[in-house]
Each structure stands twice: as C-alpha cells, then as structure tokens.
Amino acid sequence: MEDLDHNKAPSVIDRYYTRWYKTDIKGKNCEDQCVLQHSNRICVITLAESHPILQNGNTIKSINYQISAGCSRLQNKVSGKSKRGGQFLTELAPLCRITCTEGVEYTIYSCIRGRLLEVNEGILERPELLLEKPSTEGYIAVILPKLEESKTVTNGLLSREEYENILSKRTSSTQQGPKTEPEPC
Amino acid sequence: MMLPLKENDRPIVKKLLEAGCCARCVLRFCFLEVQSAYRQPYEDTAKELLAFINDEETNVTKDSAVQDQLTKDPPSKKIKLDTAKTDVQAEGDSALVPTVTEEGGARLVKSDVCVVCLGVLQEFCDEAYATKISEVVKAENYQFDTMVLSVSLPAQLSVREHSCWLHVKKEVRKKSMLLDKDDVIKVKDAFKWIMQGLVSKELGGVSVVTKINRQTEQFEVGVGFTHPETDSDCHFLAGACSDCFSPTKNKANVFTRMAVAKAIGKVSDEKFLKKFPCPPTRPASKCVAQDVQCLHVSVFVAGRYNKFSRTLPQTPWVIDGERRMESSVEELIAAPLLSSFRAKGFNFSSSGREDVDVRTLGNGRPFALELLNPHRARFNKAEIRQLQETINQSSDKIRVRDLQIVSRDAMGHMKEGEEDKTKSYSALIWTQKAIDKDDITFLEETKELKLAQKTPLRVLHRRPLTVRERVIHTMSTRFLDAHHFHLVLRTQAGTYIKEFVHGDFGRTKPNLCDLLKTDTDILELDVESVDVDWPPPVPE
Numbered sequence: 001m002e003d004l005d006h007n008k009a010p011s012v013i014d015r016y017y018t019r020w021y022k023t024d025i026k027g028k029n030c031e032d033q034c035v036l037q038h039s040n041r042i043c044v045i046t047l048a049e050s051h052p053i054l055q056n057g058n059t060i061k062s063i064n065y066q067i068s069a070g071c072s073r074l075q076n077k078v079s080g081k082s083k084r085g086g087q088f089l090t091e092l093a094p095l096c097r098i099t100c101t102e103g104v105e106y107t108i109y110s111c112i113r114g115r116l117l118e119v120n121e122g123i124l125e126r127p128e129l130l131l132e133k134p135s136t137e138g139y140i141a142v143i144l145p146k147l148e149e150s151k152t153v154t155n156g157l158l159s160r161e162e163y164e165n166i167l168s169k170r171t172s173s174t175q176q177g178p179k180t181e182p183e184p185c
Numbered sequence: 186m187m188l189p190l191k192e193n194d195r196p197i198v199k200k201l202l203e204a205g206c207c208a209r210c211v212l213r214f215c216f217l218e219v220q221s222a223y224r225q226p227y228e229d230t231a232k233e234l235l236a237f238i239n240d241e242e243t244n245v246t247k248d249s250a251v252q253d254q255l256t257k258d259p260p261s262k263k264i265k266l267d268t269a270k271t272d273v274q275a276e277g278d279s280a281l282v283p284t285v286t287e288e289g290g291a292r293l294v295k296s297d298v299c300v301v302c303l304g305v306l307q308e309f310c311d312e313a314y315a316t317k318i319s320e321v322v323k324a325e326n327y328q329f330d331t332m333v334l335s336v337s338l339p340a341q342l343s344v345r346e347h348s349c350w351l352h353v354k355k356e357v358r359k360k361s362m363l364l365d366k367d368d369v370i371k372v373k374d375a376f377k378w379i380m381q382g383l384v385s386k387e388l389g390g391v392s393v394v395t396k397i398n399r400q401t402e403q404f405e406v407g408v409g410f411t412h413p414e415t416d417s418d419c420h421f422l423a424g425a426c427s428d429c430f431s432p433t434k435n436k437a438n439v440f441t442r443m444a445v446a447k448a449i450g451k452v453s454d455e456k457f458l459k460k461f462p463c464p465p466t467r468p469a470s471k472c473v474a475q476d477v478q479c480l481h482v483s484v485f486v487a488g489r490y491n492k493f494s495r496t497l498p499q500t501p502w503v504i505d506g507e508r509r510m511e512s513s514v515e516e517l518i519a520a521p522l523l524s525s526f527r528a529k530g531f532n533f534s535s536s537g538r539e540d541v542d543v544r545t546l547g548n549g550r551p552f553a554l555e556l557l558n559p560h561r562a563r564f565n566k567a568e569i570r571q572l573q574e575t576i577n578q579s580s581d582k583i584r585v586r587d588l589q590i591v592s593r594d595a596m597g598h599m600k601e602g603e604e605d606k607t608k609s610y611s612a613l614i615w616t617q618k619a620i621d622k623d624d625i626t627f628l629e630e631t632k633e634l635k636l637a638q639k640t641p642l643r644v645l646h647r648r649p650l651t652v653r654e655r656v657i658h659t660m661s662t663r664f665l666d667a668h669h670f671h672l673v674l675r676t677q678a679g680t681y682i683k684e685f686v687h688g689d690f691g692r693t694k695p696n697l698c699d700l701l702k703t704d705t706d707i708l709e710l711d712v713e714s715v716d717v718d719w720p721p722p723v724p725e
C-alpha cells in the first residue's frame with residue numbers, strides 16, 4: 001500500500017500549476033491577484049488571499065462581468081481547438097467588478113496577456129464561493145496565453161516567495177506603528 | 186522474329202521514323218500488341234523496320250512478299266549501316282535509331298533520342314537496366330513472392346505522344362477507322378512487357394507483375410524518369426486550359442501527369458497544333474533515371490497492453506522540443522517489432538489512452554501498430570508468440586497479450602467501441618475531512634450519475650472548450666482510513682475521472698467533493714478494464 005499519511009500530498013494546484021502574483025494593482029493598496037499557470041500554459045485568474053474582498057468577513061453584493069456598456073465578458077465564446085473568437089486581453093484589461101456589502105467596488109484584472117477562454121459563471125449564482133474557495137471554485141477566469149509568449153507572459157508577475165516577502169513587509173510595517181505609505185490593509 | 190506489320194502500316198512506320206521516333210514507339214503507333222515484338226533486342230527491331238520500309242522502294246507490294254523477302258534476304262543492300270553494331274555498344278549509352286535520309290534511303294544512326302519516349306524504350310529497356318533494378322531490390326533484402334513493377338514517366342511524354350498521334354492520325358485512319366489514340370500501346374505497357382521478364386530473371390524467377398490491386402501484390406518497385414530539357418513542353422497547356430492546373434494544390438509542380446493528360450483531352454487539335462510542334466522537336470538528351478524505390482505495404486500488428494508504471498507515458502512526451510520521461514508504451518512495444526519486421530517506421534494507435542501516471546491493468550488496452558515498409562512481412566503464430574515474449578521480457582513496465590497480425594480494415598473495430606463502451610477504473614481517494622465507513626457507502630447506491638464535464642483545464646490547450654455529459658454507471662468503495670478510500674467506478678468511455686474527483690475548479694458538476702461535502706483529491710488511478718472486444722484473444 002502507498003503512503004497513507006493523513007497529511008495531504010501536494011494539492012492539484014501544487015502538482016500542476018505555478019502560482020504567480022500581482023500586488024497593489026493599479027496602485028490600489030493590497031488589491032492583489034493570483035495567476036495559476038498550468039504546465040500546459042493555461043492560466044486561471046483568482047483573487048490572492050490578501051485581497052481586501054477576502055479580509056474582514058466581507059460579503060459579496062454583486063459580481064458584474066459587464067465591464068463597459070459595450071463589453072461583457074459573459075459574451076465571450078471560443079470555438080475549435082484554436083479557440084477562435086475569444087476576446088484578447090492585455091495585462092490591465094478588467095475581467096469583472098465585485099461589489100461588497102459595504103458598497104466598495106473592486107475591479108479584477110487579467111494580469112496577463114492572452115485569449116479569454118471562459119469566465120466563472122458559477123460565482124454569479126453562488127458569490128459565496130469567491131470567499132469560501134477563492135483559489136479553486138471561486139476562480140474568476142481562464143486565459144490562454146499565446147504559445148510564443150507562454151514563457152514570458154508571467155515576467156512582470158511575482159513568484160510565491162516574492163509575494164510572501166511583500167506580505168511580511170506589510171505586516172511588519174503595521175507593527176512598527178506610525179503611519180507609512182503605502183497603507184497596509 | 187518477324188514483325189507482323191501490314192502493308193498499310195508502312196506509311197505510318199515511314200512517317201514516324203522520319204519524325205525521329207524510336208523503333209519501339211513505331212511499334213506502339215502501329216498498335217502492335219505482340220509483346221515479344223517489344224522484347225526482342227532493340228537493334229533487331231530497328232533493322233527490321235528499316236528493311237520493311239526499304240522493301241517499298243523495291244516495289245514489293247504484297248504483305249506476303251514483304252515477309253518473304255525479310256526472311257529470305259535480310260537486310261536489303263539498300264540499308265546502309267553507318268555505324269557497326271559493335272561501335273554502338275562501345276559507346277555504352279547510345280542507341281541505334283533508324284533514320285530516313287533526305288534522299289529517302291534509310292539507315293541506322295546512333296544516339297538520336299526518341300522524340301516520343303525520350304529514350305525510355307531505347308535506353309532503359311534492356312538487361313543492363315534490369316540488373317540495376319534487381320541489384321537495388323536484392324540489396325534491400327525484402328521477403329516477397331510477387332513484385333509489382335511500376336514506372337513513372339515525365340508528364341511531357343503525354344504531350345509528345347499526342348503530337349505524334351496527330352502526326353500520323355490520317356495514316357492510321359486509312360488503316361482502320363476503328364483505331365483511336367487510346368488504342369496506341371502505352372509507353373508504360375511496352376516498358377513493363379520488356380522489363381518484367383528481365384527483372385524476374387535477374388531475381389531468380391520471382392513473379393513480376395502489373396498492379397491490379399489484389400491482396401497478393403504487396404511489394405512494389407518503382408522506377409521513374411525525368412527529362413528536364415523538355416519540362417517546358419507542358420507549359421503552353423496552362424494558357425490553353427488554366428483550370429486543369431490549380432495552383433492551390435499543395436504541390437511544387439502543377440504539371441502532374443494527371444493534370445497534363447486532362448488538359449490535352451480538353452484542347453482541340455487545331456489549338457494544340459498551333460501551340461506545339463508536330464511532330465515533336467528532337468531532344469538532345471535522354472531521360473534521367475530516378476533512384477529505384479522499393480515499398481512493401483504496411484503490416485498491422487494488434488494486441489492489448491498493460492501498463493504497470495506511473496512514470497511511463499503512452500507516447501513520447503515532448504515539451505518545448507525536450508523529451509520528458511525516457512520511454513513510452515509505444516516505443517517499448519514497437520522496438521522489437523521494428524527490428525523483426527525490418528520496418529522503416531510505425532504508427533501507433535489505441536482504444537483511448539491513459540495519462541502518464543495512470544496504470545492500465547486487467548485485460549489491458551487494445552492497440553494496433555502499423556509497420557511501415559516492412560522488409561519481412563510473414564510470421565507464423567509461433568514467431569508472433571516469440572515476438573510477444575521478447576516485448577514482455579524487454580521491460581517490466583508493460584505487458585502485451587493477444588499479439589497478432591491483422592488486416593488494415595480490422596483496425597476499425599478498435600475505434601468503434603471507443604466512445605460508447607464502458608470503462609472501469611480504480612482510484613485512491615483522499616478526503617480533507619475525516620470520514621468513517623458509513624460516510625461513503627451511499628456512493629454504492631448512486632447509479633447512472635450524470636455529469637456535466639467542461640473540457641478539463643489540463644487538456645484545454647489542445648481540445649475545444651465544450652461541456653460533455655458523461656455517465657458514471659456504478660461506484661463501489663473500500664474504506665482504508667479516516668482520510669483515504671478506494672473507489673471503483675464503471676463509467677461511460679470518455680469520462681474524465683481525475684476531474685470528477687477533484688472537481689477541476691468546479692468545472693465538473695457534480696464532483697466527488699460535492700457528493701462528500703469535503704475537498705477530495707485523487708492520489709492514484711488505474712484503468713481496470715477497457716470493454717472493447719477487439720482484437721480477439723489468442724489462446725495461450
């Protein structure tokens with residue numbers, strides 16, 4: 001029999017995906033996101049655990065994939081093996097807007113260049129998934145980088161280690177009292 | 186021998202010789218179907234033809250008289266042999282062409298290349314070339330009973346043939362109104378009539394035949410000729426019949442034999458004669474022979490394989506041009522087969538496939554291997570069993586059973602069952618929450634569970650994004666400890682088991698996490714059976 005240790009073996013994400021992060025997106029404190037890149041180059045966009053939405057027992061009021069009057073990510077359709085017809089996104093293309101019960105609205109961005117394959121319609125019906133399982137069932141979207149950019153598409157992103165360093169700096173700057181910029185969350 | 190020519194052939198023979206046709210092409214345009222006429226030495230035919238037209242000048246009018254004279258008094262003193270036969274042979278490459286001089290006298294000159302066959306029937310229809318072909322075949326050491334000899338000719342031969350036909354059409358029609366261009370003996374046929382016997386002799390009497398698509402003709406030897414000097418002969422056809430030469434075809438040369446023949450059929454005689462010389466111009470060089478190509482039809486070998494390793498992919502795994510994992514199921518199976526069949530390559534196919542980390546147990550997974558250009562194709566049952574043994578001893582990562590030679594058609598059975606048959610799996614499951622035996626027994630009562638599976642993220646880069654409905658027919662469980670149990674599933678083929686267990690970001694619904702209301706993950710997966718009844722079992 002194999003190892004039946006109760007400590008779980010590496011998770012699906014650990015096994016097949018690399019975690020990348022983008023912090024303080026558009027200069028907004030702690031609006032951090034995570035990009036899970038599969039070894040086959042497909043990327044799943046999620047909130048990072050440090051995102052304000054996931055702090056302080058928030059509840060979600062609404063999630064809106066209609067990012068402008070003329071553009072809804074829900075309209076995105078891809079066909080065939082080559083995924084024809086998918087919207088092409090750049091790093092700062094908005095994916096959706098999430099409004100919390102306090103009325104604060106957050107925009108979630110693509111973080112990487114690539115073709116939009118799908119958005120998560122599951123969180124429209126069950127917004128609580130976003131809070132309960134932010135890195136799996138509460139994902140935001142799936143993006144396919146161009147084949148020739150698959151290695152470079154994460155160049156501007158932070159590794160898990162770099163991200164953790166940033167998190168610990170934020171914590172220590174809170175502990176050191178006097179107000180400093182940027183404002184910790 | 187005596188050429189069975191008739192009086193009304195004489196004007197045709199004369200006109201063609203004047204035009205620069207070789208002796209054998211003359212026979213073709215005389216509709217001579219006697220194969221032995223083509224097989225006799227070229228020089229003999231050339232001399233006989235000269236004698237035949239010189240007879241006319243001695244005012245022999247009756248066919249019988251011509252024949253008489255040719256037998257009793259050949260060759261007539263009017264034939265001037267400018268070059269002795271021995272000289273010609275010393276040249277090696279040159280052939281004799283009967284030539285009619287301006288004064289009407291006929292003689293043999295050397296190295297005039299035929300305006301129609303461009304030398305194919307003059308220079309490449311002898312024992313020397315048969316030896317050359319046979320040497321290639323012998324060197325490749327093929328195992329075969331029957332050999333098909335095929336020949337590929339330059340496309341412009343059709344243009345020149347047509348020009349020659351128009352040149353003698355009037356004389357032919359005088360001979361018989363029933364004869365048409367299609368009745369002219371083909372260069373290809375004349376070539377084969379001569380060469381099949383010669384090659385057969387060189388190869389110790391194997392049967393050398395023309396392809397008529399019978400099962401027995403499995404070995405083909407191809408000879409080909411090109412003639413760059415006259416390649417431009419075809420070009421006028423592009424202007425005359427542009428739709429025959431579509432540039433969209435994925436070929437470097439649009440002037441294929443098929444396209445050229447089609448275009449000639451569409452162009453009127455008047456137009457043809459305006460654009461192309463009649464008779465054709467005399468070439469300065471003969472054809473160039475291409476390399477002799479040998480090809481044995483593929484042999485198909487089928488069987489079932491087990492895969493016992495979780496680090497062995499089914500086919501070579503290459504990422505960014507770099508090899509991952511050192512071997513693969515197909516390579517382990519193919520290596521002994523390639524060397525025994527002495528094949529040039531293979532194509533592997535199977536009824537579905539498993540992931541690199543999945544084992545395939547039970548009776549195994551049906552597979553078939555197409556062995557390309559095998560030099561040996563016949564194996565008896567004992568030899569195949571020995572091959573299976575060799576494969577099985579080469580590695581403990583796989584095991585093969587029911588190995589057998591099958592027909593190409595039989596391969597279809599393997600793919601038939603792929604979509605609608607059931608497959609059985611066994612999975613080792615981890616649960617986040619602690620469970621006891623009773624928490625999982627309800628799975629056994631869950632029958633015909635319908636799943637909606639979005640294309641898994643792990644294959645989405647190469648497959649279209651869709652939602653597929655799949656059915657899990659039954660499940661059974663074996664409790665191991667508070668966080669682990671074995672799950673045996675019988676499912677519709679094409680169900681993604683890993684995604685059913687971990688949920689794939691909620692993209693498979695429902696998934697095992699939903700059913701058990703806790704995160705679950707799959708630690709190991711085995712295919713227990715692939716229910717495809719092909720290939721048939723081979724009794725031990």
Ligand SMILES: [Zn+2]
Nearest residue numbers: 207210299302
């Ligand atoms: Zn000829």
